[in-house]
Amino acid sequence: MVVDRPSGIPESAYRVWDEGAGSVAPHPGDLWVLSWDAEVVGLALIASARDDFVLVWPVTLHDENSFAPGRIVDHSPLGVPVTLWPTRETGIGIHLLDRSLGRLLESEEVRSVMRALDGDDAESPLAAAPGTARDADNVAADRRLVEYWTELCFHTGGVEAEGTLDSSQVQAEGGSPRWAASALGLTPQQLRPIWDGVVPATNEQLAALAEGLNVDEAALLRPDPLADVVTRLASPTFKSAIKDKMTSTGWSEAEIRRSVRTEYTLAARDDAATTDAIDRKLRDAISRVGRDARRGDDRVE
Known part of the structure; x- marks a missing residue:
């Protein structure tokens, strides 16, 4: 895992590492620092971007494990060679994007690597790292790489509201704010944010309301309005x-x-x-x- 600030990068790269290159929009070919809870959790090249997630290729520094199918990029914004892992492409939520370090590959180079991966008889513009994932010394490192980036793929940020109460449906089933507050043991002030969809209802609260109204829990939910x-x-x-x-x-x-x-x-x-x-x-x-x-x-x- 990359640490903040990584050892081995020259002092000339300290500023771009600490402050980034200024871009707040992910573009294909750019190298990004990923973070959560103010801790760096990885480096990645943006392969493509959507509104709520990006497809990325993991990047490791020159003093970390490097072997095929990894590809060597000799020049990086950090002033050191890095290993790019296009065959380990994964999607991650944009909430993990911290700061762009600048351009790692040009857009055409990204497309060339993609064509090579798709088996279109195109030659990758990047040299393969020495050794392979099948070598005895690399098997465990390759497994850790895959498992780690799989975990990042499923990282949601914990903000989505899966239990947004549909108060209009509660009323349609015969409930009311007063009844709901009593059923949940809440004051009107405590109920308000749940009733208005400001905060999600807990599983226990949904179960209590559904039982009281004799309906399925799903019938009392609505898509997250936010x-x-x-x-x-x-x-x-x-x-x-x-x-x-x-x-x-x-x-x-x-x-x-x-x-x-x-x-x-x-x-x-x-x-x-x-x-x-x-x-x-x-x-x-x-x-x-x-x-x-x-x-x-x-x-x-």
Whole structure:
């Protein structure tokens, strides 16, 4: 695993490692630092980008394991050769993208590697690393590489709301806010964020409501109304601000992101659905997280 700051890179690369190359949008061919909870969890080349995830090729530094099917890139933004693993391509959530270090491969080089992988009789522009994954010394390293990046593939960030209550359906089944509060043993103030979809209902709360109304739990759920907002919050545009908020509060990244979601819904309604409007509300929400002493610890567990 890559550590922050990695040993072996020259001092001339310290600044680009620490500060990045300035881009907050993932582009094919760019080398990115991945992080979670303010810790570096890997290096990756962007193979292609979508709205909520990117396809990446893992990258390891010159002093880490290197063998075929890895490919050697002699020149990198870090001033040292790196090993690229295009055959280990995986999808990861954009919430793991921390900072771009700059261009590792040109777009045409990325396409050439892809064509070679697809068996189109195209020759890869990159030389293979010496040795193979079948060599005795490399078997365990190859397994660890695959397992580690598989874990990153399934890393969700813990912000999605899978138990968003459909309060209109509760009412259609004969329930009411007063009834729901009583069934869950909550005060009206405690019920409000669950009733409004600000925070998800727990499995136990859903089970209690479904049992009380004699319906399936699934019948009381609706799609996350903030799915687009959560996706936008995952953008590396907000990563630095989230890390700063983690430092000032001592909270985890997941706690910060969930609290931003809550603060976003509590803000004054703005019918504008433009990216600029959403970004403005998200920045305001991030700034409010952890500030209101009257609400005590406003983490959303």
